[in-house]
Amino acid sequence: MLDNIAFSSISSYLLEQNSPHTLLYFVLFEILFWVVVSFLLVQFMPKRFKRYKKEVFVFFVVINVGLLYIGILLTLVMMIFGLSWATSRESQPDYEMVFFEEHLSEFPLVNSKFQEGILTIEGEHTKAISTDEKIKSLRILYDSNAQGNIGKIKKFLADSSDETRLYAFALISSFEKKLNSQIKEIQEKIENSSDEKEKNQHLYELALTYWQFIYHGVASDKLSGFYTKKIEDTLTHITNHAQAYILLGKIHLFNKNFQESEEAFLKAVELGIPKEAISTFLAEIRFEQKRYNEVSRYISNEHFEIDIRLKPLAKMWSSS
Numbered sequence: 001m002l003d004n005i006a007f008s009s010i011s012s013y014l015l016e017q018n019s020p021h022t023l024l025y026f027v028l029f030e031i032l033f034w035v036v037v038s039f040l041l042v043q044f045m046p047k048r049f050k051r052y053k054k055e056v057f058v059f060f061v062v063i064n065v066g067l068l069y070i071g072i073l074l075t076l077v078m079m080i081f082g083l084s085w086a087t088s089r090e091s092q093p094d095y096e097m098v099f100f101e102e103h104l105s106e107f108p109l110v111n112s113k114f115q116e117g118i119l120t121i122e123g124e125h126t127k128a129i130s131t132d133e134k135i136k137s138l139r140i141l142y143d144s145n146a147q148g149n150i151g152k153i154k155k156f157l158a159d160s161s162d163e164t165r166l167y168a169f170a171l172i173s174s175f176e177k178k179l180n181s182q183i184k185e186i187q188e189k190i191e192n193s194s195d196e197k198e199k200n201q202h203l204y205e206l207a208l209t210y211w212q213f214i215y216h217g218v219a220s221d222k223l224s225g226f227y228t229k230k231i232e233d234t235l236t237h238i239t240n241h242a243q244a245y246i247l248l249g250k251i252h253l254f255n256k257n258f259q260e261s262e263e264a265f266l267k268a269v270e271l272g273i274p275k276e277a278i279s280t281f282l283a284e285i286r287f288e289q290k291r292y293n294e295v296s297r298y299i300s301n302e303h304f305e306i307d308i309r310l311k312p313l314a315k316m317w318s319s320s
Contacts (some may be wrong), residue, residue, distance in 0.1 A: 024178040034064040073256055138164070142171045150175055151217020182209050204244045207234040211247060216253065228255055244270035249281060258285045 038060035042053050138156060141149050156168040186206045193199040210231045212218040218229050228251050235251075238244040245268035252261035262285055265278040283298040 029255070031061075031065055034061055034146050038064065131163050134159065134161070134164045135167050138168055138171060142175070145216075147215055148217040156218065175216070179209060179212055179218070200238045200241050200244070203234055204241055204247070207231045207238075207244070207247055210234065211250070224254075240271060242268045242273045245271065246273065246278070249278070252280060253285065256288070258289055261285055 037059050041060055042057045045053065045056065073166050109156040134156065138153055141152060150172060153171055154170050156164055157172075159165050159168070183206065186202055186209060190199060190202045190206065193202055207230075208225050213227050214224050230246070231251050235248045245264045249261045249264035249268065252258070252264055262282065263292050265281055269278060283295050286292070286294045286298065
């Protein structure tokens with residue numbers, strides 16, 4: 001019975017919240033206790049240390065009183081460090097290097113049955129398209145070598161399917177790597193070329209490779225200006241190369257410099273390019289300049305009717 005009463009008293013005492021006065025009394029009691037103990041200890045020191053009695057007494061008091069607070073401080077530091085280490089482990093997962101080009105071979109080879117058309121579907125209908133269909137269509141689009149095809153693939157980097165995102169990134173990475181390898185190879189040829197005509201051809205190939213970044217949509221809008229400047233700088237070193245002036249005209253047309261574009265195209269004609277080959281570009285220049293009455297001048301029915309790409313343009317313009 002007495003044991004139960006004693007246990008209950010101790011438990012209630014331990015659960016009782018301490019007041020600031022109680023804590024202050026505890027600290028003062030501890031200091032007083034260690035002052036007395038330190039005083040007694042210095043009394044029993046060897047005689048040779050008697051002259052350092054005062055210093056030793058202060059040391060004993062400070063070290064014994066300080067141990068309590070150092071222990072509390074170290075406990076707090078360890079708790080903070082332990083919590084931060086544990087949370088950082090959760091928020092910073094381990095990463096593994098993935099070489100996307102190696103995974104391309106794991107996907108099946110597909111043939112086009114116009115499935116790439118599903119990539120133009122927008123809105124809620126895209127949710128109904130399976131991951132397998134998206135991957136097949138992305139591969140077809142990649143192999144099509146069409147204008148803006150890589151730009152369309154970039155849109156699928158935000159797809160809901162992890163597999164689709166991974167495959168789209170792998171295709172874009174592979175295309176960029178291929179272009180950069182071509183640039184490095186051509187630059188080496190230019191450095192080792194001594195023949196002027198051969199060097200001009202290599203410079204044109206280099207400018208054409210830079211153009212692929214824009215044509216296929218690899219370069220963003222911000223990077224397009226960088227690549228057009230690289231192309232212009234490269235083409236300025238070429239002389240008497242008709243195709244180089246065609247490319248320069250396209251660059252000026254892309255940058256909305258219509259006067260410079262027309263001059264470059266006409267220079268290509270002077271160097272032997274048939275005028276019919278640049279008629280679509282000249283028509284586009286007149287249209288962009290809002291000189292609509294002059295557009296029809298560059299639409300040749302004989303030439304446009306036999307070109308499947310140009311026939312719809314001729315039909316639309318002649319019927320308007």
